[in-house]
Amino acid sequence: MAWQPAENRYEKMKYNRCGRSGLRLPAISLGLWHNFGDDTPHERKVDMCRTALDLGITHFDLANNYGPPPGTAETAFGEIMRSDFSGLRDELIISSKAGYYMWPGPYGEWGSRKYLIASCDQSLKRMGLDYVDIFYSHRFDPETPLEETCGALDHIVRSGRALYVGISSYNSQRTREAAAILKELGTPCIIHQPSYSMLNRWIEDDGLVDTLEELGIGSIVFSPLAQGMLTTKYLNGIPEDSRAAQNHFLKKEFIRPAIIDNIRKLSAIAERRGQTLAQMALAWVLRGGRITSALIGASRSAQIIDCVKALENDSFTAEELSEIDLYAREADVNLWAKSAEL
Ligand code: NAP
Numbered sequence: 001m002a003w004q005p006a007e008n009r010y011e012k013m014k015y016n017r018c019g020r021s022g023l024r025l026p027a028i029s030l031g032l033w034h035n036f037g038d039d040t041p042h043e044r045k046v047d048m049c050r051t052a053l054d055l056g057i058t059h060f061d062l063a064n065n066y067g068p069p070p071g072t073a074e075t076a077f078g079e080i081m082r083s084d085f086s087g088l089r090d091e092l093i094i095s096s097k098a099g100y101y102m103w104p105g106p107y108g109e110w111g112s113r114k115y116l117i118a119s120c121d122q123s124l125k126r127m128g129l130d131y132v133d134i135f136y137s138h139r140f141d142p143e144t145p146l147e148e149t150c151g152a153l154d155h156i157v158r159s160g161r162a163l164y165v166g167i168s169s170y171n172s173q174r175t176r177e178a179a180a181i182l183k184e185l186g187t188p189c190i191i192h193q194p195s196y197s198m199l200n201r202w203i204e205d206d207g208l209v210d211t212l213e214e215l216g217i218g219s220i221v222f223s224p225l226a227q228g229m230l231t232t233k234y235l236n237g238i239p240e241d242s243r244a245a246q247n248h249f250l251k252k253e254f255i256r257p258a259i260i261d262n263i264r265k266l267s268a269i270a271e272r273r274g275q276t277l278a279q280m281a282l283a284w285v286l287r288g289g290r291i292t293s294a295l296i297g298a299s300r301s302a303q304i305i306d307c308v309k310a311l312e313n314d315s316f317t318a319e320e321l322s323e324i325d326l327y328a329r330e331a332d333v334n335l336w337a338k339s340a341e342l
Contacts (some may be wrong), residue, residue, distance in 0.1 A: 003084045006054040013056025014311055016292045018218030021190040023133075023164060025293040027286055028308055029059035029220060034243060035299045036076050037067035044300065049080050051301035053088075055308045060276060061193075061220070061295055062127070063097040064119045070102060073255050074126035081128060094135070096123040097168060097193075100139025101162060111141030111149035111173035120161050136193060137178075140170045150181040157187045166191035168222075172211040179215050189217055193295070196221035197230060198266070198284050198328035209290055218292035221285050225296060225307075230281035234260060241299070262331035269323055275313055278303070282310035284324065 015024040026178060030052045036045050049060070066073035074096065085092065101109040120135055137149050153165040165187055169292035177191060182189045192212055194203045200223070203209050211221050225231055225248040228243050234255050243250045248288050263277070265328050270280035282294045298304045316324075 002086065003050060005050070005088070007088055009054055009056045011056075011310065012311075013058075015058075015217075016289070018191055018220075018292050019136040019212070019220065020216030021188070023061050023093070023190060023218075025218070025220065026057050027293055027296045027311055028057060028282065029061055029293045030057050031101070031295045031297050031305065032077060032224060033061075033063070034179050034249075034297050036043075036073035037069065038072050039068060040299075042076065042079070045076050046080055046084060047301050048298055048304060049077070051304050052086060053085070055304065057308070058091060059093040059095070059220075059305070061135075061222075062123070063096045063100070064102045065100050066121050071122070071126055074123055074326055078127040078129070089129075093134050094127070094129065095134035095136065096120070096132050096164075097136035097142070098123075099136075099139035099168070102261075109154075110145040111137055111139075113148050116152040117156065117161075120156050124161060129195065131160055134164045134166050136166045136168045136190060136191075137170075138168050139146055139179075140167075140174045141206065144154075146174070146177055147181055150178055150185060154185040154187040164190045166193060168193040172206045172208045175208060176215070177218070179217060184207065190220045191220060191221050191292070195223050196285055196291070197224050197226045198281055198324060199226045199229065199331055213290065215228070218280040219290070220293040220295050221291055222295045223297075224285045224294040225278055225281050226273055227297075229254065229259075229263065230266070231278045232276070233290065235264055237266070243299075255285050259331045262327040265327040266324060266331075269320060273313060273320070275310070278307055279310035279313070282307055283314040284316070285298075285334040286310075287313055289322075 016027055062074050062077060075158040098116050102119055137153060141149060156162045157165055167189060170178060171252050179189045195210060196203050233239055233242055238244045238252060238255055244252055244255055267277040270277045273280060285291050285294050296307050
């Protein structure tokens with residue numbers, strides 16, 4: 001018999017309205033950037049997706065280039081759609097993106113109409129889907145007119161390839177410009193996907209959080225665990241099976257004694273709150289209800305189970321917040337500093 005998700009899956013999760021749209025997203029969503037490529041056994045991917053849905057995580061975030069090699073996360077997710085999630089399409093929010101390098105030549109990255117529409121078609125094919133729920137411009141392209149990028153997003157919706165559109169890592173000013181163009185076109189920008197964590201606060205410093213609130217755009221924040229740094233895994237060195245051991249997106253150089261010292265102090269605060277550090281880090285990005293969803297990654301199902309428990313204690317005292325600020329600000333490694341610069 002085909003796999004069936006837990007009957008009580010909607011009882012555990014919180015669903016937050018995405019800006020002023022009609023869409024509600026789970027407070028915690030699962031991204032397939034890492035650990036869904038050819039370097040991970042398929043059973044583990046299946047297990048993580050099943051676990052997520054059992055816990056009420058209805059939103060799975062992908063992009064054309066997720067792998068390795070690029071594209072394989074979408075292919076793997078397509079297989080899971082057929083084997084495990086078949087019959088569940090209407091209960092899922094599946095997103096994809098285009099913006100980063102995907103294929104050679106002048107049409108394989110950035111923000112042209114040519115690239116975005118071709119890439120969206122490729123993503124749909126890899127996942128075996130008729131449409132994605134959300135399609136994003138993955139990054140602002142300084143050389144393509146924003147009208148063209150937004151026009152492509154509008155076309156992607158009007159042609160039935162996506163239900164909603166969003167932008168990722170655009171700074172506050174570019175967000176205002178894109179939102180105005182999309183509004184004019186009649187396809188509102190309903191969501192922004194920036195990086196954000198206790199260690200990376202550019203969206204506060206840039207005014208993006210205020211801008212999104214003002215414009216009624218929802219926010220799903222990526223790398224809320226700073227790619228795993230906001231967990232206890234690096235307190236005693238770099239485990240072999242961790243992301244930092246790959247030294248690619250999370251560099252070993254970030255795991256410095258001074259930073260680890262501060263992370264140890266953050267972990268002590270979490271312990272006092274009766275949480276793991278990962279749980280506190282997720283509760284922190286969701287505090288006060290300004291962020292729609294925390295977009296986590298995982299390398300195994302137990303991490304997803306741990307993360308979802310963050311919702312059991314998501315309020316903070318003023319003292320806790322200022323103590324967190326003290327240590328987190330010192331440990332700020334600015335993993336995604338470039339986001340605000342374009
Ligand atoms: P993250 O949640 O900050 O980091 C995920 C990593 O943290 C996991 O791979 C795992 O590391 C560790 N982890 C997770 N839960 C844990 C737990 N409970 N205990 C201990 N360790 C735990 O997020 P991310 O993977 O960097 O990014 C999440 C998603 O955001 C991506 O999948 C993607 O969908 C999206 N994203 C978007 C962009 C963009 O430009 N729009 C950029 C980056 C990411 P180990 O692998 O070491 O076990």
